[in-house]
Amino acid sequence: MATQEIALPGVSGSSVSLIERLHGLVVTVDHKKLGLMYIGTALIFLVIAGLMAVSIRLQLVIPNNTLLEPDVFNRFFTMHGTSMVFLVGMPIIAGFGNYLVPLMIGTRDMAFPRMNAFGYWMFLFGGLLLYFSYLGAPGLAGHGSAPDVGWFAYAPLTARAFSRGHSTDYWILSLLLASVGSTVSAINVIATIFALRCPGMKLMRMPLLVWLMLVTNFMILLALPGLSGAQIMLLIDRYLGGHFFDTQAGGSAVIWQHFFWIFGHPEVYILMIPAFACLSEIIPVFSRKPIFGYPIMVGATAMIGLISVSVWAHHMFTVGMTSVGNTFFAISTFMVAVPTGIKIFNWLGTMYGGRIRLELPMLFCIAFLFQFLIAGLTGVMLAVVPFNWQLTDSYFVVAHFHYTLVGAFLFGIFAGFYYWYPKAVGRLLDPRLGLWHFWLFVIGFHLTFDTLHFAGFLGMPRRIFTYDAGRGWDTLNFIATVGALFQAIAVLLLAINIVRSVKKGKLAGNDPWDAWTLEWSTSSPPPDYNFATMPAVRSRRPLWDLKHPEDPDWKYE
Amino acid sequence: MINDASLPLAFEPGGWNLPSSRKVALVSLILTETTLFSIFVAAYLFYVGKSLTGPMPRDVLALPVLATIFLLSSSVTVVLAERAFNRDRVGLFKLFWFATIVLAGLFLTMTVVEWRKLIYHDGLTISTNLFGTTFYSLVGLHASHVVVGMCLLSLVFVLSLRGFVTIMHRERLQMISWYWHFVDAVWIVVFTVVYVIGR
Numbered sequence: 001m002a003t004q005e006i007a008l009p010g011v012s013g014s015s016v017s018l019i020e021r022l023h024g025l026v027v028t029v030d031h032k033k034l035g036l037m038y039i040g041t042a043l044i045f046l047v048i049a050g051l052m053a054v055s056i057r058l059q060l061v062i063p064n065n066t067l068l069e070p071d072v073f074n075r076f077f078t079m080h081g082t083s084m085v086f087l088v089g090m091p092i093i094a095g096f097g098n099y100l101v102p103l104m105i106g107t108r109d110m111a112f113p114r115m116n117a118f119g120y121w122m123f124l125f126g127g128l129l130l131y132f133s134y135l136g137a138p139g140l141a142g143h144g145s146a147p148d149v150g151w152f153a154y155a156p157l158t159a160r161a162f163s164r165g166h167s168t169d170y171w172i173l174s175l176l177l178a179s180v181g182s183t184v185s186a187i188n189v190i191a192t193i194f195a196l197r198c199p200g201m202k203l204m205r206m207p208l209l210v211w212l213m214l215v216t217n218f219m220i221l222l223a224l225p226g227l228s229g230a231q232i233m234l235l236i237d238r239y240l241g242g243h244f245f246d247t248q249a250g251g252s253a254v255i256w257q258h259f260f261w262i263f264g265h266p267e268v269y270i271l272m273i274p275a276f277a278c279l280s281e282i283i284p285v286f287s288r289k290p291i292f293g294y295p296i297m298v299g300a301t302a303m304i305g306l307i308s309v310s311v312w313a314h315h316m317f318t319v320g321m322t323s324v325g326n327t328f329f330a331i332s333t334f335m336v337a338v339p340t341g342i343k344i345f346n347w348l349g350t351m352y353g354g355r356i357r358l359e360l361p362m363l364f365c366i367a368f369l370f371q372f373l374i375a376g377l378t379g380v381m382l383a384v385v386p387f388n389w390q391l392t393d394s395y396f397v398v399a400h401f402h403y404t405l406v407g408a409f410l411f412g413i414f415a416g417f418y419y420w421y422p423k424a425v426g427r428l429l430d431p432r433l434g435l436w437h438f439w440l441f442v443i444g445f446h447l448t449f450d451t452l453h454f455a456g457f458l459g460m461p462r463r464i465f466t467y468d469a470g471r472g473w474d475t476l477n478f479i480a481t482v483g484a485l486f487q488a489i490a491v492l493l494l495a496i497n498i499v500r501s502v503k504k505g506k507l508a509g510n511d512p513w514d515a516w517t518l519e520w521s522t523s524s525p526p527p528d529y530n531f532a533t534m535p536a537v538r539s540r541r542p543l544w545d546l547k548h549p550e551d552p553d554w555k556y557e
Numbered sequence: 558m559i560n561d562a563s564l565p566l567a568f569e570p571g572g573w574n575l576p577s578s579r580k581v582a583l584v585s586l587i588l589t590e591t592t593l594f595s596i597f598v599a600a601y602l603f604y605v606g607k608s609l610t611g612p613m614p615r616d617v618l619a620l621p622v623l624a625t626i627f628l629l630s631s632s633v634t635v636v637l638a639e640r641a642f643n644r645d646r647v648g649l650f651k652l653f654w655f656a657t658i659v660l661a662g663l664f665l666t667m668t669v670v671e672w673r674k675l676i677y678h679d680g681l682t683i684s685t686n687l688f689g690t691t692f693y694s695l696v697g698l699h700a701s702h703v704v705v706g707m708c709l710l711s712l713v714f715v716l717s718l719r720g721f722v723t724i725m726h727r728e729r730l731q732m733i734s735w736y737w738h739f740v741d742a743v744w745i746v747v748f749t750v751v752y753v754i755g756r
Contacts, residue, residue, distance in 0.1 A: 111578035111581075111582065112578070112582065183589055186585070186589075187582050187585040187586055187589075188582070190581060190582070190585050191578040191579075191581040191582040191585065192578070194575065194576050194578070194581040195575050195576055195577060195578035195581055196575070196578065197575060199573040200573070218585075218588075221585055221588050221589040221592070222588070222589070222592055223592075224589070224592075225589055225590075225592040225593035225595075225596060226592065226596055228593060229593050229596030229597055229600075230596065232694075232698075233597075233600065233694065236683065236690065236694055237690075240683045240684060241683065241684030242683055242684060242690035242694070243684070243686065243687050243690045244600065244604075244687075244690055244691070244694075249608075249609055249610075249686060249687060250604070250607045250608055250609045250686075250687050251604070251607075251687060251690075252603070252604075255600065255603060259596060259600075262596075
């Protein structure tokens with residue numbers, strides 16, 4: 001390994017002081033460091049927003065609880081949702097994209113390294129600005145604190161008359177900043193994938209993760225301006241006296257919902273597709289088979305991308321659209337289940353007949369498959385308009401989207417952590433702690449979100465800060481809160497594992513999982529220049545070709 | 558197990574051509590900007606005729622013919638400038654490049670004149686009615702893009718006066734020109750939506 005080290009000026013071993021290392025983080029344009037910074041920052045926000053979720057659950061553990069004041073509760077669910085989507089989900093995607101895409105396509109950095117750093121700092125300052133609202137939002141009039149209008153900030157609740165002080169302004173401006181970061185990061189990933197592939201890495205030879213990152217980042221470009229545009233309009237309304245969402249002057253509150261969900265629904269897939277990407281890399285390696293139906297996977301992802309931009313108004317069935325509108329959005333929502341189902345079958349097809357190794361990344365993938373299936377089924381249920389009328393804004397919806405975003409997205413990302421951590425750090429995560437993390441999280445997840453479905457059936461609306469006893473919700477809420485504590489402990493174990501294994505984990509070597517994509521051909525962690533000599537590939541599994549010269553893939557492609 | 562930080566594999570015969578990263582990035586930027594404009598255009602079209610009070614578009618808006626001519630011809634001059642640059646005719650390049658900046662400036666001046674009339678004469682501001690809100694937002698969003706383009710053009714012009722723009726910057730100039738064409742194309746949409754359909 002060390003034979004390939006090239007001494008670079010300014011890059012020395014471990015004898016660097018803390019200040020120098022921090023300075024190194026501030027000035028770095030290296031895609032690997034930025035990728036890890038994205039993920040590290042996202043994990044900090046995950047803990048903060050997760051603690052908010054735990055507080056919300058503790059407030060709801062018994063009827064008529066008084067742990068949180070009503071307005072604190074409103075701030076907590078707003079900040080929880082906003083943080084989880086923009087400060088956890090989006091940067092984790094950017095982090096995985098940054099870290100893995102150049103390594104997987106065999107290049108030395110992103111297409112625009114400085115723009116890459118710019119994107120990270122925009123995201124970080126956006127996040128800090130959002131949390132600064134706790135101090136800065138009261139303004140001169142003394143009203144307002146952190147944003148409390150829900151993560152989708154429906155008009156007219158955000159109008160100046162109803163949202164005094166600067167809480168909503170912090171929500172707008174911090175997300176605009178973070179969106180700038182996401183946009184430049186997306187442009188950068190797309191340019192890298194198209195322009196910097198190593199020789200032989202044709203589009204249809206790219207690892208599926210790279211393909212899925214490409215689709216996700218295109219979706220960011222298509223969806224994010226919906227939110228930014230609507231937020232600019234809201235700023236105009238709030239500060240220049242505009243009337244976009246002002247019903248008194250002929251404006252429409254519903255059009256905010258349209259604009260928000262034109263962004264908001266593709267956003268769900270923007271988050272989900274990178275989780276699919278992790279699965280598409282991990283399941284083949286741990287089933288010892290190439291991915292089943294590679295071109296179909298690519299096509300299904302593109303289909304998800306296309307269809308998901310035409311399903312947004314299924315969030316708005318109760319707003320009073322025409323029956324034509326309702327029908328269109330119900331049908332398009334059913335349709336998006338088709339390519340998603342194809343993906344599930346392809347993962348199962350990959351596992352079928354394979355020699356499955358039940359290591360931690362694979363365990364998370366298998367849990368993902370079960371949970372994502374249920375999440376998809378409840379999604380199809382919610383697309384049935386009359387059913388939706390009954391259950392919209394109830395805990396059934398809360399349970400449904402937490403099934404996708406925790407049960408699927410987070411599980412996929414956790415699988416990715418266990419799989420690529422040895423590449424990024426050079427040491428494996430401790431498998432025993434990992435098993436504890438896995439089982440506690442699975443149990444906690446199901447305790448919380450399985451039960452919340454039933455609370456929804458029994459009529460519990462979302463976002464209420466407390467409820468009366470005797471409505472049949474007491475036991476369900478109690479179980480859900482116990483589950484939340486399980487999940488919190490599990491995430492704590494993961495955090496301990498991540499920190500501890502940096503020094504104490506088992507040495508990984510270049511290729512601990514006997515995998516097939518290019519990132520495993522270089523040392524762990526990879527040197528600054530990634531590859532000492534530029535690789536060239538002849539098939540989708542270049543490392544297979546290298547390890548099995550007697551039976552290489554390229555003979556069959 | 559491979560313990561080598563490299564993976565030299567047999568190179569396939571034939572060249573390996575990839576698109577330029579700048580071009581991919583600029584096309585991506587244009588894609589996302591197009592979506593942003595679409596949102597504002599959608600809002601404009603949705604609110605056409607929904608203002609509760611005057612002034613209405615048909616009473617106060619005049620076709621900005623002159624401004625349109627200025628902006629569209631600037632797309633021609635930027636192409637001519639690029640062509641001159643590629644043929645290594647530096648003087649001609651500077652001339653056409655400067656002409657582009659002047660035409661952009663004239664376009665913005667026409668916008669200033671129009672807005673001045675609307676504000677002081679017709680009493681239409683961004684808070685007067687829905688028409689004002691949507692009109693100033695959409696036209697202003699486009700004008701802000703013209704300003705950004707003008708800054709880029711002027712930067713290149715100043716650098717070229719000092720002799721810093723050489724043939725190695727060819728693709729960068731091309732990118733600015735693509736962006737400029739995009740701004741012009743958006744104007745055609747804005748023109749159609751605001752001054753033709755919306756009137």
